[in-house]
Amino acid sequence: MITQEEYxxxxxxxxxxxxxxxxxxxxTERERLEVADFGLGQLATTGLELxxxxxxxxxxxxxxxxxxxxxxxxxxxxxxGTRLGKEETFRCRWGTVYLYVPGTSTPDPVCRPPAGxxxxxxxQHQVVLAAGEQYTLYPDTPHWFQAGPQGAIVSEFSTRxxxxxxxxxxxxxxxxxxxxxx
Numbered sequence: 034m035i036t037q038e039e040y041x042x043x044x045x046x047x048x049x050x051x052x053x054x055x056x057x058x059x060x061t062e063r064e065r066l067e068v069a070d071f072g073l074g075q076l077a078t079t080g081l082e083l084x085x086x087x088x089x090x091x092x093x094x095x096x097x098x099x100x101x102x103x104x105x106x107x108x109x110x111x112x113x114g115t116r117l118g119k120e121e122t123f124r125c126r127w128g129t130v131y132l133y134v135p136g137t138s139t140p141d142p143v144c145r146p147p148a149g150x151x152x153x154x155x156x157q158h159q160v161v162l163a164a165g166e167q168y169t170l171y172p173d174t175p176h177w178f179q180a181g182p183q184g185a186i187v188s189e190f191s192t193r194x195x196x197x198x199x200x201x202x203x204x205x206x207x208x209x210x211x212x213x214x215x
Contacts, residue, residue, distance in 0.1 A: 054127035072207030099180035118172030121191035129181035
């Protein structure tokens with residue numbers, strides 16, 4: 034859980050980063066910014082900020098704002114019955130993001146999982162995305178990602194987002210943000 038003060042500070046920082054990257058948002062979009070600490074209360078190391086532009090039955094578009102070295106924990110978008118899990122393309126818009134997927138382990142990867150959470154990060158093949166580069170993740174693909182030293186802004190283009198169905202390697206994760214009341 035994060036405090037109202039932490040939430041407000043994260044929103045302010047996210048807006049500043051979006052402006053710095055030349056990605057203006059409207060006042061209504063600002064109000065919709067989501068701050069996710071994944072229930073661990075460690076927003077600086079495990080968390081992200083999210084703005085969903087559209088999420089229909091067929092498509093979704095989001096901005097993922099990540100502070101320096103912030104990590105999104107390992108997860109995947111599962112297939113449910115005949116409905117395929119989410120397919121998503123990450124396009125780095127600003128900064129650098131390090132994406133980890135199944136495959137040959139990268140020797141000397143740039144990033145490490147947050148301290149105390151190492152057992153829950155199994156994907157070890159590193160994909161580096163600088164501004165203008167993109168990578169597509171298919172349904173049921175475990176992945177985690179971490180921002181570089183400047184932070185990162187990543188545009189996500191995907192099929193319908195059903196974040197509440199995401200599966201996390203770490204059983205402590207709570208996908209829905211919890212913000213303390215003032």
